[in-house]
Amino acid sequence: MKTQLRTDITIADICKGFQYNELEGKGLFGLDGKLTIQPEYQRNYIYADGKRDVAVIDSIIKGYPLGIIYFNQTGADTYEVLDGQQRITSIGRFLTKKFAIKDCNGMEQYFGSLSKDLQEKIMQTPLLIYICEGEESEIKEWFKTINIAGVPLKEQELLNAIYSGPFVTLAKAEFSNSQNSNVQKWSAYVAGSVIRQDFLHTALDWVSKGCIDNYMSQHRQDNNINELKAYFTSVIDWISTTFKSVEKEMCGLEWGRLYETYHTHAYSSEEVDKTVKKLYGDPYVKNRKGIYEYVLGGCQEHKLIEVRVFDEATKKSVYAKQTKAAEAAGQSNCPLCAIGNNNNKTRIWKLSEMDADHVTAWSKGGATDISNCEMLCSTHNRAKGNK
Numbered sequence: 001m002k003t004q005l006r007t008d009i010t011i012a013d014i015c016k017g018f019q020y021n022e023l024e025g026k027g028l029f030g031l032d033g034k035l036t037i038q039p040e041y042q043r044n045y046i047y048a049d050g051k052r053d054v055a056v057i058d059s060i061i062k063g064y065p066l067g068i069i070y071f072n073q074t075g076a077d078t079y080e081v082l083d084g085q086q087r088i089t090s091i092g093r094f095l096t097k098k099f100a101i102k103d104c105n106g107m108e109q110y111f112g113s114l115s116k117d118l119q120e121k122i123m124q125t126p127l128l129i130y131i132c133e134g135e136e137s138e139i140k141e142w143f144k145t146i147n148i149a150g151v152p153l154k155e156q157e158l159l160n161a162i163y164s165g166p167f168v169t170l171a172k173a174e175f176s177n178s179q180n181s182n183v184q185k186w187s188a189y190v191a192g193s194v195i196r197q198d199f200l201h202t203a204l205d206w207v208s209k210g211c212i213d214n215y216m217s218q219h220r221q222d223n224n225i226n227e228l229k230a231y232f233t234s235v236i237d238w239i240s241t242t243f244k245s246v247e248k249e250m251c252g253l254e255w256g257r258l259y260e261t262y263h264t265h266a267y268s269s270e271e272v273d274k275t276v277k278k279l280y281g282d283p284y285v286k287n288r289k290g291i292y293e294y295v296l297g298g299c300q301e302h303k304l305i306e307v308r309v310f311d312e313a314t315k316k317s318v319y320a321k322q323t324k325a326a327e328a329a330g331q332s333n334c335p336l337c338a339i340g341n342n343n344n345k346t347r348i349w350k351l352s353e354m355d356a357d358h359v360t361a362w363s364k365g366g367a368t369d370i371s372n373c374e375m376l377c378s379t380h381n382r383a384k385g386n387k
């Protein structure tokens, strides 16, 4: 890969013909149309937070270095931004009056309201630009290793870079577009940020059953995302018809896996809703995120919802009481050993050799308190199992 350092390109040059697409949330072109600011393997613009974008402008005004910017030469006189897209978009947006900065008196100032001197100073600031030339694979490999202004690339942003092509472009337009009206509905079940590619990541994860790399490589040159979209929609529709109400614990669950495992089972959404509500109201359910898989699996795997266990004080107190009575009667302090026929019939177990058990099982309405606690030796407790 060849690189050439340029120090003669100013902000005025870069921002000539700057276009920002509000709908897609990205800077498009600069350098009078010769510079593509966001090639398809780049992340969307994430500096529009009133902090990072403002910091870029502050740095310029104060004469602080803005860091090195890298362009990839794509033709005789055409370039795309390899690293620096967030900074350039911030500058372009400031020049086109998309946001204001605060002056030393705390007053909001748009570019147009700055003094002519200051406007001129900003426009004439040169940027430090390396122009790189190399094979596409070389450029992308290198792009993987650079860290953009302290915001590391997410895994999906990297994958988008590696497998850039028509498929990624279409997939991003659907799943990385914060203006997509479906995003709000999806947010109930999918966690993360649309523009940081978390939704696209989830959609790919579901359709590929976790083999995202493979899937992206296979579909890289596809001119449609039909399968990706259809699968994602099936999962979302399945969740919203199976579970009538939306709870915050539903967000970010492994819905792809749950769909694969359970979507062929028939559920009554009335019954499911009743059970879910009951579990939400049950003070012994510690892990509400586990409720959904628990219900889908027919309420068998209690481990999923982490039913509250007896605390140490309760165990000690029950142990002391049971042991005292057992010693007086000359029997084992494990009630099941005591009615058995082997050597353990009279054995007094240590506290550490016993476990607490629900006399009436939790799943049958038994409480997790001292009145429903009995200590069993570890063997009997295990044999009694998860009832």
Ligand SMILES: [Zn+2]
Pocket: 334, 335, 336, 337, 338, 376, 377, 378, 379, 380
């Ligand atoms: Zn026992």
